[in-house]
Amino acid sequence: MSLSAAANKISDTDFQNIGPAPRPPGASYNKTQPITNYLSQMDLKDKRNGSEPRESRPSRAAYSKKSGWIQYKDDGLLSFLWQKRYMVLSDSYLTLYKNEPRSASEDPVLQVPLTTIVSVSRTQLKQNCFEVVRNHDRNAGSSSSTNSNTANGAGSASSLSAASSSSSSSGSDSSRKTMYISTKTEIELHSWLDSIFAKCPLLSGVSSPTNFTHKVHVGFDPETGSFVGMPSNWEKLLKHSRITGEDWNNNSAAVIQVLQFYQEYNGAGNGTSTGTGASTGAGISNASASSSSSSLPRPLNPQPQFGAKQSRQNSTDLVPQRKPPTPPSGPTSHRPNLQVSTSYQQSQGSLQAYPKSFNSKFASPLQNRPPHSHLPSPSPSANKVPLVPQNSHLPLKQQTIQPLPSQQMQQVHQQQSQQQTPPPQRPIVHPQDSARYQHNMQNPYASRPNPSSSSSSSEQNAQRRAPQRPPNNPSPYSTSSTPPPRLHPQRAAPAGPKLPAESSASTAAAVAMRQQIKPEAGPNYLQPNREAPKKPDMTHPKKDVGVTKQRKPTKPTMSNAEIMAKLKSVTFNTDPSPFFQMVEKAGQGASGSVYLARRTQLPTYEEGNLNEQIGEQHIGDKVAIKQMILSKQPRKELIVNEILVMKDSQHKNIVNFLEAYLKTEDDLWVVMEYMEGGSLTDLIENSPNNGSNFSPLTEPQIAYIVRETCQGLKFLHDKHIIHRDIKSDNVLLDTRSRVKITDFGFCAKLTDKRSKRATMVGTPYWMAPEVVKQREYDEKVDVWSLGIMTIEMLEGEPPYLNEDPLKALYLIATNGTPKLKQPEALSLKIKRFLSVCLCVDVKYRASTEELLHHSFFDMSCDPVDLNPLLEWKK
C-alpha cells in the first residue's frame, strides 16, 4: 500500500491530539501483541556455561520479574540529569531501557548484573529515591553493559556516558558506581527495594553503605517550586521561559537538550558548563560528529556557527574561543542533608548578555522577517532604503525611483550597513504577553502589524492594518475557494502590549529563534565551510568551560583565497552596472539587499560565457539582484554554496539563478529571476482573510502552494540535496502564481558515504524533532518543515511561535506532532496530508515523491485562484 493510500485511512478524528502522528495502516508495527508475547520468546540464561549471563540480549528471565518506569540518574558526567527509564529487574540483571521493550531486540541503555550490586539504600536526593551501588571492578567488562546502538536519543547517550564515565562516584571507592532511582510513589519504591534485595546475592542482610558523597543534582523541588543545582544562566533562562517543573519531571533530558541548544544558539555569551572533562569546544557544527552523543550537554561553542542569517550578518559578534574547563566548582544545592560537590562551572555570563548578543547578531536578518506578533513594529520606517532621498517621505512605491549609478549603490549599501537600526519585525510576544493573549482568547493573528519582508511593503504595511475578515468571511479552514460561514467569532485584536524590560531577553531570543540556526562546518557541505572569524571578547575574558564530549577534529576548511577562487569560477568578473537599471529595493536579507532591476543592455564583451548564459534574457526583463559586500560575510562559503545549488537547480519551482558578477573583490551581485509576489510569509500576512482568526488561505489554495513547493523539494531530493530551511519566508511567488523555493545557503548534499546528517540547521519553529534532538536526519526534515509551513498557511503561523523559544524547542522535542488549533474545521484530506508530513517517526514520514501522489493535492486550485492573495502587492 502506498503511503498516501495508507494515509487516506487515517480517520477523521486523527490529528486532534498532541502525539505522534498515526502510523499509516499497513506498517508492520503490531501494537496489539502484548509485551508478554515478546517476552516469552526471550531467554537470558547463557546456555553455554550456565553461569554468568551473556552480555548481548536480555532474555525472558530479564523481563519476567518486575518492571516499570522510573527516573534514573548516575553520578557521572550526567549527574545533573534525571532521565526517564523503563527498568526491568530479572533474576540476573537490573536493566534500563529508554522505552518499554517491545521485543527481544530492544537494546538496553544500561544493564547491571545483580551479582555486582553491593548495596541498595534510600536517599533523600529526591522524593521516593533510592541508590544502587555496584562494584565496578568485580566483573570488569560485564559489570554493566551499555549499548551504544541505542544512541538515538537523549537518554541512551546519557546512559552510555553514565556507564562509562562514572567510576569515580560513590564516595572514596573508585571501584564503585552509584545509580539513583526515583519512583513515582512510596509504594513503588518499597516494592522495588524489596525485589532488588531479594534478588541480589550480595545484599541479603547487608546494611546500607555509609559516607556517600553526592555530586550536584539538578532537579525540581516541588516544595519550593524552583529548580535546584542549576547553573545560574540556565536558571535564568528557565525562569524566563515557560518550562515548568512538570516539564522537567516529565522529560528532563529534553529540557537539558534545549537549554544546551539555546545556549549554543546564543553564542556562548553565558559561560555555563554542564559537565566536566576536557574542553573540546564541540559546537552545534559538530553535531554530526556523533549522534550518539547528541544528548550530552554540549560545551560552549568556541566558534558558534550561527545560521547564515546570523553569521553572515556580523562576524564581530562571534564569541571567543574558550579554554578547556577546569575541574568543576559551582553551585551549591540548597537541599538539606546533602553533601554537595559540583559538576558545573558557575556561569559567568549573565542573561544581560543575551539581548545584546541576540540583537547584534540578529537585528539585520530580522528586517525582512517580521515575526508574527501582536506587537507593533518598533520602527516601521527603519527599513526604508534611501534610494531616492528627495522624496523618501513617500512610500517606496510612490517614489520616483532613479537608477543609481553603481558608486551610489555602493554608498547606499554602505550607509545602510552602518546606520542600520533595528528594522520592523514581526516582534515576538513575550511569554507573559502570549499567555495573556491565550487567556483572553484573543486571536493571535488579528493584531499582526502586517509587516513585510520588503522594504517597500513593510513601509506600506506599517501604515495599514490587515483587512478585517468580513463578517461572513470563510472559516480559515475552508476547503473551498468560496468562503463558507464563519466558524469562529471575530476576536478582538489585543492592544500592542509594552514589553516589560525584563522580557527583553526572552523576546530578543524569541526573535532570534525565528531566525535560522547555523549550518555545520565541514566537508559535507557542498562547499567546505570556513570557520567564522573570532573576535576577542573583552567583556567576557576567556572562561573555563566544562565539557562533555570529545570534539571531532574539524577538517581543514577553505581559506579565503580558496573561497574567492571558487567564487570567481562561478561568477563573471566584470562590473554589471551598465547592464541593469536599479528600480527599487525588494527586500533585505542577512547577507545583503535584494533589488528589483531591469536589464538595460546585454553584454557585448566576450568575457566568459556570459552571453551564452543569459541568452534567454532580454532587454527590459525584470530581475532580482542580490548585492552582497563580501568583506561583511563571515561565512562566504555559504554564498558559494547557495550559488552552486541555484546554478545547478533549474526547475520551475526553484528560483531561477541567472548569473552572478564579482564586480570587485568585495562586491558580489547575484542575478535571479524576479518574484514580484514576494514571499509566502508576506502573502499569509497580507491576505484578505487575515484580519480575523485562523486561516488566511483556503485549502485549495494551500494545496496548490504546497504541491508546487513539494515539486521543488522533490527535485532537490532527487539530487540528494536537503534544503534544511523550508518555511514560508523561503517560498516566493510571482504574479502568475508561480511558487518557488529560494535560499539555498543551508543546503546539504547527501552522499553515498554520508546519507544522514546531524547538524542542527534551520529555523527552530520549522525544525523536525530529529533535528532539534540532534539526531541523524535526511531529506525528510524538509517534509516535516513542509508540514509546518502548511500549518502556517492554515493558522497564520507555525506552532509554538507565541511560546518562549526555549519552551518551543522543548515542545518540538517532546510533543512531536503538533496539535492543530481547529482540527474539526479541516478536511480529512489535509489532516491526512499533515499526518504523513508531521510523523515523528521518520520511517513513516512520507517522502516528497509519496506526497506528490497524495489526494490532498487533488483539491489544488488553479493558479488564477491565487490572484486575490496577491492583490496586496499591486
Ligand SMILES: Nc1ncnc2c1ncn2[C@@H]1O[C@H](COP(=O)(O)OP(=O)(O)OP(=O)(O)O)[C@@H](O)[C@H]1O
Ligand atoms: N528573486 C527574488 N525576487 C523578488 N524578491 C526577492 C527575491 N529574492 C529575495 N527577495 C526578497 O528579498 C528578501 C531577502 O531575500 P534574501 O534571500 O536575501 O533573504 P534571506 O534569505 O533572509 O537572507 P540571506 O539569504 O541573505 O541569508 C526576501 O525576503 C524577498 O522578499
